[in-house]
Every structure is written in C-alpha cells, then in structure tokens.
Amino acid sequence: MKPIKELGTEITAARAVLRDARKVVVLTGAGISTDSGIPDFRGPEGLWTKNPEAEKTATLTSYVSDPELRQRNWQRLSEGSMWEGKAPNPGHRSLVELERLKKLHLLITQNVDGLHRAAGTSEERLVEIHGTTSKVRCLDCGDTAPMERALERVRAGEADPPCRLCGGILKSATISFGQNLVMADLHRSEQAATECDVMLAVGSTLTVYPIANVVPIAHQAGAQVVIVNAEPTPFDGLAAAVVPASISEALPLIVAP
Incomplete structure (x- = not known):
C-alpha cells in the first residue's frame, strides 16, 4: 500500500473510468471496514x-x-x-454517494458487519452475499429473527x-464454511456483473469463490474493472486501474463527481 499522495496517476485513471460510468457494480471485502476499526x-x-x-x-x-x-x-x-460501536467510514459513505449519483447498479459485500446498510446504501441495491450478524437463522426450518x-x-x-x-x-x-450461499443472491450478483459497464472491487483479496467470479464475468461482458486494495489481487491484470491505497482515503477521491 502506498501513501495517497504518491498515487496521483492511479487515482486519475480510476476517476476517469468512474466519471463515464452508467452502471457500476461494486464488490467489497474486509478491507473497506478496517478503517472503521474492524480487523x-x-x-x-x-x-x-x-x-x-x-x-x-x-x-x-x-x-x-x-x-x-x-x-x-x-x-x-x-x-x-x-463491531459494537463501529461506524461507517468515508469509504462506505462514498458508495452511498455513488448511489446518489444514480450510477450504482448493485453493491455486493462479502462483509457481515452491516456498515453499508448503516451508511445508507439502500436495500434494493445491496447484496450481503455472506449474510449478516444482525439476524439469526434456524438451521432446521430456516426461520429468521433479530x-x-x-x-x-x-x-x-x-x-x-x-x-x-x-x-x-x-x-x-x-454463511459459514461448509454452508451454501443463498443461490438467489449469487445469481443476482452474477447477472448484475453481466449488465454493468464498470466493476469496482474494493478491499477484497478476490480469492473467495464463487463470488470473486463476478470480476472476470464483468470483464468478459465488456465492463472496465477498477480495483482498490492494499495488496495485489489475482485480477489486477484485467483492471483498467489499480489503486493500492487506504480505501477510506482513496475511494472518496475516485467516486467524487
């Protein structure tokens, strides 16, 4: 990860992609929440x-x-x-801004901390692909409760x-190890990846499958890929822009109109 002041070229490239976008699918991982104090x-x-x-x-x-x-x-x-007492950081809030700009097609998060929801991302634009800690589910009958x-x-x-x-x-x-994803959520995510013109991957190692597949799916369908992550990912070679920076610092700059 580099200091933000050393990433002018990368930030500019990512901004150019987002500026012209009409339908953005975002995939977020744990890295977007670390600046909120969640390891x-x-x-x-x-x-x-x-x-x-x-x-x-x-x-x-x-x-x-x-x-x-x-x-x-x-x-x-x-x-x-x-994550009791943890609050959304500027990275989460910048994705709410992306929705306000009417560019957000779908936000898929691998996180279960609820911070995208707390930041203000709307229910109809959010897929919590690994579930949420805000509810419990019965493993036998499937009933859910707070x-x-x-x-x-x-x-x-x-x-x-x-x-x-x-x-x-x-x-x-x-979703625990050994437990299937909710297939409707996975299908919705993959379908959105085929429809977007930009795939923005944020704070994810892009090594957790099957959801990491949305990145190559989007690329193969013609979307440009932007990756914001502290460390290299397997899909950096597909990306139009890679920004190895603090997400809470970089993402607001990338998304800002």
Whole structure:
C-alpha cells in the first residue's frame, strides 16, 4: 500500500473510468471496514489469528456438532459484538454517494458487519452475499429473527437458545464454511456483473469463490474493472486501474463527481 499522495496517476485513471460510468457494480471485502476499526479475519491482527476458536465457530460442522462451542459463542456474542460501536467510514459513505449519483447498479459485500446498510446504501441495491450478524437463522426450518432477540434469551439464562418454532439449532444468519450461499443472491450478483459497464472491487483479496467470479464475468461482458486494495489481487491484470491505497482515503477521491 502506498501513501495517497504518491498515487496521483492511479487515482486519475480510476476517476476517469468512474466519471463515464452508467452502471457500476461494486464488490467489497474486509478491507473497506478496517478503517472503521474492524480487523480482517486472517491478517496479523485478524479475528481468527488472535482467536482460533472463532474460526472453528465459523465452520458449520463444528458448530452443529459441538454444543459447548455453541454455548461459548452465544456467551461471547451476548457480551458484545466485535463491531459494537463501529461506524461507517468515508469509504462506505462514498458508495452511498455513488448511489446518489444514480450510477450504482448493485453493491455486493462479502462483509457481515452491516456498515453499508448503516451508511445508507439502500436495500434494493445491496447484496450481503455472506449474510449478516444482525439476524439469526434456524438451521432446521430456516426461520429468521433479530439477533438481539436471541441474545436477550442468552442473557436471561438460555445457554444455547433453540429455535422457538421447531426447536432446531440457531446460528447467526451468516454463511459459514461448509454452508451454501443463498443461490438467489449469487445469481443476482452474477447477472448484475453481466449488465454493468464498470466493476469496482474494493478491499477484497478476490480469492473467495464463487463470488470473486463476478470480476472476470464483468470483464468478459465488456465492463472496465477498477480495483482498490492494499495488496495485489489475482485480477489486477484485467483492471483498467489499480489503486493500492487506504480505501477510506482513496475511494472518496475516485467516486467524487
């Protein structure tokens, strides 16, 4: 990652692409939220690096088979979310500006922190491809409910609150390892990639599949690709512009009319 003052050429190239865009699809990853104080998962200060059990909790087979693991997870959640008190940063807000300019076709996020929603991105333009921590879902009947309702039950003494409809196992409405994506969300994302004229990938390593495929799908359909990420990605060679900078600094400059 370079200081923003050294990236004038890259910023100018990215701005030129966005200036002429009519339909932009955005894919965001963990990098857009790090300036909000939310660590990534696998980096030196990452959630899973510092707490390996958290990664185990995110594995469906472990979560389902280990009641004690679930109980510890519910207790941890009841004591406060890892992003409690975290707020959207200028990177999130710049994508709301892109929608205000009527250029945002779809925003696909790999994040489950809810910061795009909190920033003001509208529901009809947002796909949370890996789900959200704001809700719980029953693994048996599929019923969903607000996360806070489940946490109130934990604080009231239920160590592993079951689904109130069928008694099944509850977990956060996020996509765990070993769990399928919501196919309607994936199809919507891939369809939007074929329709856009710019694919803007922000803060994503572009190594998590199948959602990373939206970048080459868009490129093959004729869209220009812009990548804003601190580290190189596998698709940098496809891009019309690559900006290796702080997202909260660079993205507002790129999106500004």
